[in-house]
Amino acid sequence: MHFTRIRLQGFKSFVDQTELSIAPGLTGVVGPNGCGKSNLLEALRWVMGENRPTAMRGGGMEDVIFAGASSRPARNFAEVTLQLDNSDRLAPPGFNDSDVLEIVRRITRDVGSAYKTNGKDARARDVQMLFADASTGAHSPALVRQGQIAELINAKPKARRRILEEAAGISGLYQRRHEAELKLRGAETNLARVEDVTESLQ
Numbered sequence: 517m518h519f520t521r522i523r524l525q526g527f528k529s530f531v532d533q534t535e536l537s538i539a540p541g542l543t544g545v546v547g548p549n550g551c552g553k554s555n556l557l558e559a560l561r562w563v564m565g566e567n568r569p570t571a572m573r574g575g576g577m578e579d580v581i582f583a584g585a586s587s588r589p590a591r592n593f594a595e596v597t598l599q600l601d602n603s604d605r606l607a608p609p610g611f612n613d614s615d616v617l618e619i620v621r622r623i624t625r626d627v628g629s630a631y632k633t634n635g636k637d638a639r640a641r642d643v644q645m646l647f648a649d650a651s652t653g654a655h656s657p658a659l660v661r662q663g664q665i666a667e668l669i670n671a672k673p674k675a676r677r678r679i680l681e682e683a684a685g686i687s688g689l690y691q692r693r694h695e696a697e698l699k700l701r702g703a704e705t706n707l708a709r710v711e712d713v714t715e716s717l718q
């Protein structure tokens with residue numbers, strides 16, 4: 517499973533629809549200062565479910581929407597579409613019924629984010645899990661931003677461990693464990709309530 521195409525519209529400086537094909541192997545993005553290299557990398561993280569505005573260099577999630585320029589009004593929404601080649605059928609169950617997988621994330625002012633996978637509405641969690649399981653999540657070490665190598669060298673062991681876990685494709689398991697623990701706690705609370713009721717009836 518690998519990225520084949522990315523389409524941006526109204527995302528940061530990419531106000532007009534821009535489509536790029538991604539060849540297999542290592543991809544480098546080069547260009548003059550301020551041309552949008554980091555914005556492109558952020559678009560990739562964002563479509564994979566990144567939800568921290570700071571990771572998008574913004575104060576709020578709506579900051580990813582084109583904010584306007586001297587000659588162009590601001591946009592009302594931003595949309596990024598990521599296409600993946602799934603001919604090896606490595607996508608997790610639920611996403612694995614076609615050779616091409618298309619993920620769309622759109623954010624509309626005052627409405628929020630919505631996702632689609634192959635044209636069907638999807639939950640943020642499902643998209644995040646899909647990429648976490650495929651070891652290419654929004655925090656993936658496969659996306660190297662400026663200054664990240666120096667950060668890695670200076671990182672504390674705990675932070676380095678998180679990077680290795682993401683590379684090994686097990687970070688999705690932590691999210692599932694967290695959700696399972698929440699359910700377990702809910703069940704325990706219900707059980708305690710049942711015991712209280714039973715006691716009061718005896």
Ligand code: ATP
Nearest residue numbers: 528529549550551552553554555579580581582583
């Ligand atoms: P450098 O090499 O200097 O880091 P870069 O190629 O990585 O630059 P980016 O940081 O990706 O460039 O792009 C910066 C440009 O994007 C700036 O001109 C900034 O005004 C523009 N930009 C960022 N967010 C928005 C937004 N929401 N609306 C419009 N333009 C934006």
